[in-house]
Amino acid sequence: xxxxxxxxxxxxxxxxxxxxxxxxxxxxxxxxxxxxxxxxxxxxxxxxxxxxxxxxxxxxxxxxxxxxxxxxxxxxxxxxxxxxxxxxxxxxxxxxxxxxxxxxxxxxxxxxxxxxxxxxxxxxxxxxxxxxxxxxxxxxxxxxxxxxxxxxxxxxxxxxxxxxxxxxxxxxxxxxxxxx
Amino acid sequence: xxxxxxxxxxxxxxxxxxxxxxxxxxxxxxxxxxxxxxxxxxxxxxxxxxxxxxxxxxxxxxxxxxxxxxxxxxxxxxxxxxxxxxxxxxxxxxxxxxxxxxxxxxxxxxxxxxxxxxxxxxxxxxxxxxxxxxxxxxxxxxxxxxxxxxxxxxxxxxxxxxxxxxxxxxxxxxxxxxxx
Numbered sequence: 001x002x003x004x005x006x007x008x009x010x011x012x013x014x015x016x017x018x019x020x021x022x023x024x025x026x027x028x029x030x031x032x033x034x035x036x037x038x039x040x041x042x043x044x045x046x047x048x049x050x051x052x053x054x055x056x057x058x059x060x061x062x063x064x065x066x067x068x069x070x071x072x073x074x075x076x077x078x079x080x081x082x083x084x085x086x087x088x089x090x091x092x093x094x095x096x097x098x099x100x101x102x103x104x105x106x107x108x109x110x111x112x113x114x115x116x117x118x119x120x121x122x123x124x125x126x127x128x129x130x131x132x133x134x135x136x137x138x139x140x141x142x143x144x145x146x147x148x149x150x151x152x153x154x155x156x157x158x159x160x161x162x163x164x165x166x167x168x169x170x171x172x173x174x175x176x177x178x179x180x
Numbered sequence: 181x182x183x184x185x186x187x188x189x190x191x192x193x194x195x196x197x198x199x200x201x202x203x204x205x206x207x208x209x210x211x212x213x214x215x216x217x218x219x220x221x222x223x224x225x226x227x228x229x230x231x232x233x234x235x236x237x238x239x240x241x242x243x244x245x246x247x248x249x250x251x252x253x254x255x256x257x258x259x260x261x262x263x264x265x266x267x268x269x270x271x272x273x274x275x276x277x278x279x280x281x282x283x284x285x286x287x288x289x290x291x292x293x294x295x296x297x298x299x300x301x302x303x304x305x306x307x308x309x310x311x312x313x314x315x316x317x318x319x320x321x322x323x324x325x326x327x328x329x330x331x332x333x334x335x336x337x338x339x340x341x342x343x344x345x346x347x348x349x350x351x352x353x354x355x356x357x358x359x360x
Contacts, residue, residue: 003188005181005204005213010188018308021253024185033185036218037252039291072217073201077284077353078291099282099351102293104257111219111258113282128198169349171279173257 006031037109041081042069043117044158045094045124050135051158052124053142054089057131061147067154069112070129082115090133092124099169101154107176112150116158116167138162150174186211217289221261222249223297224338225274225304230315231338232304233322234269237311241327247334249294250309262295270313271305274298279349281334287356292330296338296347318342330354 001024004011009028016023016032024033044067045052053065068089072081079096086094094117103112126133136142138159146152153174161167181204184191189208196203196212204213224247225232233245248269252261259276266274274297283292306313316322318339326332333354341347 001185003183003185005183005185005191008183008188008190011185034251035254037254037256038216039219071214072291074215074217074289075286076217077286078282078351079284079353080286099349102258102279102282104259106255106257106260109254111252169279171258173259 001033001035004029004031005033035109037104037111039072039078039081040069040110040112041072041078041085042067042112042114042154043082043086043094043096044100044114044154045086045090045092045117045119046097047119047122047135050137051141052090052092052119052133052135054126054130055132055134056129056147057126058129063131064145064147065142066147066151067114069114069151072113078113079115082113082117086117087127089127089130090124091127092133093120094118095120098167100167101157102169102171103150103153103174104172105150105174112154114154149177181213181215184209184211185213215289217284217291219252219258219261220249220290220292221252221258221265222247222292222294222334223262223266223274223276224280224294224334225266225270225272225297225299226277227299227302227315230317231321232270232272232299232313232315234306234310235312235314236309236327237306238309243311243325244327245322245325246327246331247294249292249331252293258293259295262293262297266297267307269307269310271307272303272313273300275300278347280347281337282349282351283330283333283354284352285330285354292334294334329357 004026068086070085097116184206191204248266250265277296
């Protein structure tokens with residue numbers, strides 16, 4: 001952030017009085033511009049024993065697989081966001097079946113919140129951000145072609161829990177890969 | 181947002197191609213400025229049968245009671261944020277005992293994520309944002325002097341679950357009060 005979004009003057013990085021972290025502070029009007037993590041809301045859509053995955057038609061990770069997920073918008077709930085993203089990316093209607101995973105990803109300042117969802121009909125399709133949308137048996141998940149580590153970790157937990165048929169909420173952290 | 185934080189030119193509200201919602205778009209450089217909900221991370225600090233609450237020394241709701249909670253920062257995990265806020269506001273060290281509640285508050289574009297936490301010692305104090313910090317038995321919680329509805333709903337669930345000693349993750353929504 002170089003300029004104040006309130007008055008257009010230049011900002012500078014400094015620690016405001018009573019604060020502990022550097023913030024973008026307007027040199028003219030004094031507004032402090034905080035920057036905070038974003039929530040990515042997602043869903044694992046289930047159709048009997050299969051799950052629905054999308055091949056990304058956008059960067060980053062064009063051409064790799066994910067479950068429907070995207071940035072939560074202002075004025076909506078996490079559930080709204082998960083249902084909306086599933087409709088947009090996989091063109092399917094789900095009924096949510098509970099919060100499933102919460103992953104902090106501190107090196108990109110994101111928190112993924114993923115629900116399980118029951119597809120209401122065996123109807124789906126590729127939205128604008130998807131090249132292809134397909135149902136997968138769990139033993140067909142394209143592990144080497146998943147878009148992000150958080151997708152892989154979530155689906156690993158999902159496969160474990162499907163084996164025991166006990167789904168609890170998992171909370172974890174995705175650390176920065178050692179080679180980046 | 182009136183001005184572009186990248187180049188300082190004026191922004192206007194419009195729906196970008198392929199999008200469905202109006203965004204602040206720079207009239208000069210074309211940058212799209214998304215605005216997203218913020219995460220408030222909090223903790224119910226436990227000391228044996230008591231919990232630790234803070235009387236707010238800041239607006240909004242100056243002088244009313246809350247458990248420690250505040251905006252999650254970039255580059256940290258939700259757990260980091262809950263522990264940090266508890267240290268800052270109540271000057272006590274906790275060991276987290278699991279995620280407890282997740283509340284969307286769409287009319288203010290916030291998501292509260294609250295953990296239970298075990299105080300490591302019976303030592304605490306009022307940080308800069310607190311007037312007073314006190315341990316309460318559950319039958320002493322100042323219900324009519326709580327700062328926010330999300331605090332009240334979370335503590336109601338907590339009291340119910342303490343009765344059964346079974347704490348699961350609760351996910352819910354705080355709707356806009358009807359009289360506002």
